[in-house]
Amino acid sequence: MSLFQPPGASPLAAPLSPPVDVVIMAAGKGTRMKSRLPKVLQRLAHVPLVQHVLATAQQLQARSAVVITGHGAERVEAALADIGGALALKFVRQEPQLGTGHAVQQAVPVLTDDGVVVVLSGDVPLTQADTLQALISLCAGQHLALLTIDLPDPTGYGRVVRAGDAVQAIVEHKDANAQQRTITEIYSGIMAVPAALLKRWLARLDNNNAQGEYYLTDIVKFAAQDGVTVLAQKTLDAVQVAGINSPVQLAELERSFQHRQALALMEAGVRLSDPARLDVRGHLLCGMDVEIDVNCIFEGDVSLGDGVRVGANCVLANCAIAAGAVIHPFTHIDGGAQGVSVGEGALIGPFARLRPGAQLGAQVHIGNFVEVKNSTLAAGAKANHLAYLGDATVGARVNFGAGSITANYDGTNKHRTTIEADVHVGSNCVLVAPVTLGAGATVGGGSTITKDVPAGALSVARGKQTNLANWARPAKKSAK
Numbered sequence: 001m002s003l004f005q006p007p008g009a010s011p012l013a014a015p016l017s018p019p020v021d022v023v024i025m026a027a028g029k030g031t032r033m034k035s036r037l038p039k040v041l042q043r044l045a046h047v048p049l050v051q052h053v054l055a056t057a058q059q060l061q062a063r064s065a066v067v068i069t070g071h072g073a074e075r076v077e078a079a080l081a082d083i084g085g086a087l088a089l090k091f092v093r094q095e096p097q098l099g100t101g102h103a104v105q106q107a108v109p110v111l112t113d114d115g116v117v118v119v120l121s122g123d124v125p126l127t128q129a130d131t132l133q134a135l136i137s138l139c140a141g142q143h144l145a146l147l148t149i150d151l152p153d154p155t156g157y158g159r160v161v162r163a164g165d166a167v168q169a170i171v172e173h174k175d176a177n178a179q180q181r182t183i184t185e186i187y188s189g190i191m192a193v194p195a196a197l198l199k200r201w202l203a204r205l206d207n208n209n210a211q212g213e214y215y216l217t218d219i220v221k222f223a224a225q226d227g228v229t230v231l232a233q234k235t236l237d238a239v240q241v242a243g244i245n246s247p248v249q250l251a252e253l254e255r256s257f258q259h260r261q262a263l264a265l266m267e268a269g270v271r272l273s274d275p276a277r278l279d280v281r282g283h284l285l286c287g288m289d290v291e292i293d294v295n296c297i298f299e300g301d302v303s304l305g306d307g308v309r310v311g312a313n314c315v316l317a318n319c320a321i322a323a324g325a326v327i328h329p330f331t332h333i334d335g336g337a338q339g340v341s342v343g344e345g346a347l348i349g350p351f352a353r354l355r356p357g358a359q360l361g362a363q364v365h366i367g368n369f370v371e372v373k374n375s376t377l378a379a380g381a382k383a384n385h386l387a388y389l390g391d392a393t394v395g396a397r398v399n400f401g402a403g404s405i406t407a408n409y410d411g412t413n414k415h416r417t418t419i420e421a422d423v424h425v426g427s428n429c430v431l432v433a434p435v436t437l438g439a440g441a442t443v444g445g446g447s448t449i450t451k452d453v454p455a456g457a458l459s460v461a462r463g464k465q466t467n468l469a470n471w472a473r474p475a476k477k478s479a480k
């Protein structure tokens with residue numbers, strides 16, 4: 001499974017020194033989500049929150065990622081099992097959950113002393129690798145580096161207490177006095193710290209505080225006591241440190257994320273009718289002069305060639321649309337694992353459905369209420385209205401009439417239909433596979449074709465028309 005990456009994201013250049021180990025806290029319950037799904041598996045842009053965090057760790061070229069699980073541990077571990085790539089993925093359990101300091105204590109046995117540890121949360125999905133890279137540089141293998149932010153309403157967060165410029169402590173909201181509560185600079189929950197120091201400080205934590213928890217944030221006070229420099233890097237970007245606690249926050253962050261993707265696409269030249277009405281849940285690659293109307297959804301890997309136009313209300317998943325093609329409104333394309341390809345200058349929709357394995361050549365026309373699955377259509381082939389092409393090989397310039405279908409399934413097996421170049425299939429025909437229509441053949445409307453049709457022949461397979469002159473319709477019986 002490939003990890004999700006926002007557009008323009010790429011692994012940062014040289015491996016870092018000292019090595020980076022990422023610790024991701026993901027044991028919390030997420031009560032406010034009111035969901036059976038563990039919070040960190042809720043999806044943003046169709047990707048579990050914690051997987052966004054792991055993708056960022058991969059971009060950092062971290063040596064390892066330690067995921068601390070607790071609530072729904074089995075499900076979280078199963079969801080992430082196949083992911084990691086070059087990143088060594090480790091899981092440790094935290095049961096019960098006695099606070100963020102207690103959480104990171106569980107990771108101590110799997111952290112080596114030579115690294116810098118970056119602490120992240122599985123429910124904070126949109127932190128960018130360059131922000132973390134700057135924090136790691138600030139840590140420089142010897143300092144404690146905190147990511148902070150000024151919030152107009154800091155209620156609930158840990159306050160950054162300074163003496164002059166020097167950071168002295170983080171005081172949790174519930175432990176803060178009235179004067180400390182006026183501080184608007186808060187700790188984001190993200191830090192970079194040398195592993196050896198982290199371990200030393202974790203061993204000194206206690207739970208003598210308002211919440212009776214082991215606070216990770218108490219290590220700031222120990223650093224100050226030990227004469228280790230504590231540096232705070234303030235971000236101006238609230239989206240990067242935003243955590244998810246409720247469906248409302250999830251939806252808000254989804255919009256922020258989609259807006260960023262829309263801006264990136266427009267900066268690359270894509271014309272969006274409305275950046276607020278676009279959803280990209282995967283990778284969307286666009287050529288020049290691409291136009292996308294409102295309410296379109298792109299999933300998985302989608303590429304749109306130069307000059308492609310996508311009409312309103314289309315869903316495009318795992319497909320490649322070649323230059324100059326037009327996807328008319330309300331079209332649904334889902335390439336699944338096989339993919340779908342649409343050739344240059346093709347016209348698709350409105351209300352078309354392309355399923356896995358549809359391979360359409362240049363200038364193909366697929367019109368309203370036409371479904372194509374696992375079929376190849378050569379250049380210039382047309383199925384403009386109300387048709388089904390499944391498991392078919394369709395030659396160039398074939399015209400497939402309204403209401404005609406390939407009967408590809410005998411109840412047990414699927415069979416192929418071959419329609420050679422320049423065939424004309426009339427309306428309301430059933431082509432019972434396996435069957436071949438030779439080049440240039442014509443099939444009369446309403447025919448059910450069960451045998452091969454030779455090239456150039458006309459095939460008509462339907463009841464002959466009978467006309468009875470002066471037909472008197474049955475009269476109604478009179479009521480009693």
Ligand code: UD1
Pocket residue numbers: 025026027028029068070094096097098099100101102103121122123156157158159170172186187188189214215216217243
């Ligand atoms: C924490 C910080 C606070 C900061 C805030 C930013 C502490 C003590 N406080 O607050 O200074 O402003 O984050 O959002 O660290 N978790 C576990 N196990 C636990 C407890 C928490 O895995 O025992 C996980 C949660 O699932 C979550 C993350 O740690 O992903 C942070 O926990 P949360 O309760 O949201 O943070 P606070 O304690 O409110």
Ligand code: MG
Pocket residue numbers: none
């Ligand atoms: Mg808490």
